[in-house]
Amino acid sequence: MSKICPLFSGSSGNSTYIGTKNGGILIDAGASMKRISDALSLAGGDIGEITAVAVTHEHSDHIMGLKTLLNKTGAKLITSEETAETLANMDKIPAKTEVILLDANTADICGIGVSRFATSHDCKGSSGYVLNLPDGKKVSVCTDLGVITDSVRTAITGSDLVLLESNHDVEMLKRGPYPPYLKVRILSENGHISNNVCAGELPLLLKNGTTRFILGHLSRQNNTPMLAKSCAEASLMDCLAQNGKDYILTVARPDRNGVTVI
Numbered sequence: 001m002s003k004i005c006p007l008f009s010g011s012s013g014n015s016t017y018i019g020t021k022n023g024g025i026l027i028d029a030g031a032s033m034k035r036i037s038d039a040l041s042l043a044g045g046d047i048g049e050i051t052a053v054a055v056t057h058e059h060s061d062h063i064m065g066l067k068t069l070l071n072k073t074g075a076k077l078i079t080s081e082e083t084a085e086t087l088a089n090m091d092k093i094p095a096k097t098e099v100i101l102l103d104a105n106t107a108d109i110c111g112i113g114v115s116r117f118a119t120s121h122d123c124k125g126s127s128g129y130v131l132n133l134p135d136g137k138k139v140s141v142c143t144d145l146g147v148i149t150d151s152v153r154t155a156i157t158g159s160d161l162v163l164l165e166s167n168h169d170v171e172m173l174k175r176g177p178y179p180p181y182l183k184v185r186i187l188s189e190n191g192h193i194s195n196n197v198c199a200g201e202l203p204l205l206l207k208n209g210t211t212r213f214i215l216g217h218l219s220r221q222n223n224t225p226m227l228a229k230s231c232a233e234a235s236l237m238d239c240l241a242q243n244g245k246d247y248i249l250t251v252a253r254p255d256r257n258g259v260t261v262i
Contacts, residue, residue, distance in 0.1 A: 023110030082125025117155035167192035199235035
């Protein structure tokens with residue numbers, strides 16, 4: 001069996017663990033190495049089993065512990081060419097690190113097939129990832145995007161499990177304390193998707209075989225787990241599907257999340 005756990009999820013840090021009997025992969029390293037190591041232990045993993053880190057983009061909440069983790073573990077770095085160039089300019093890649101650049105190709109990491117798809121965010125080369133696990137299961141991790149494009153939809157369709165961004169409630173964001181420029185950024189096609197946009201994608205995913213959903217990257221200021229979950233469940237209820245019966249849906253907290261076995 002394989003397992004997935006959002007070790008950290010949100011604007012304060014992001015890192016998701018996918019583990020099999022042959023090793024583990026992290027999607028992003030947006031916390032210190034110590035915090036990642038401690039969180040991995042709580043999830044039943046070990047920092048020593050991490051063989052690669054797939055980075056979605058260069059924002060600090062996704063790469064805070066990257067350089068130390070790569071240096072200490074010898075893990076490979078997987079990312080887009082544009083993100084790799086940015087990370088190198090930021091001095092975030094140790095000289096000894098093997099860098100795997102993904103475009104249309106797939107990398108084989110400890111028996112896991114890793115492929116990337118482009119996401120619409122306010123940086124060049126932003127990525128989401130699809131992982132084809134040794135047991136035949138497919139997992140997709142898709143956060144930090146302002147719009148779900150046809151290419152994103154194609155990439156994640158058919159997944160057994162999808163971790164999808166459900167960043168904000170639009171009305172909370174509009175009425176909230178953020179300055180106008182930040183509200184505009186978040187609501188743009190290069191920002192973050194709302195509860196409603198996320199929820200609107202779930203019925204099609206369910207129809208095509210996804211039975212496990214994790215809602216991630218929730219804003220602490222402009223969302224609540226209850227709002228995100230209720231919005232998603234309402235959308236799935238429109239196609240007569242019930243949480244716990246036809247699918248399992250959970251909401252990722254900033255940290256200390258449970259492990260999902262698939």
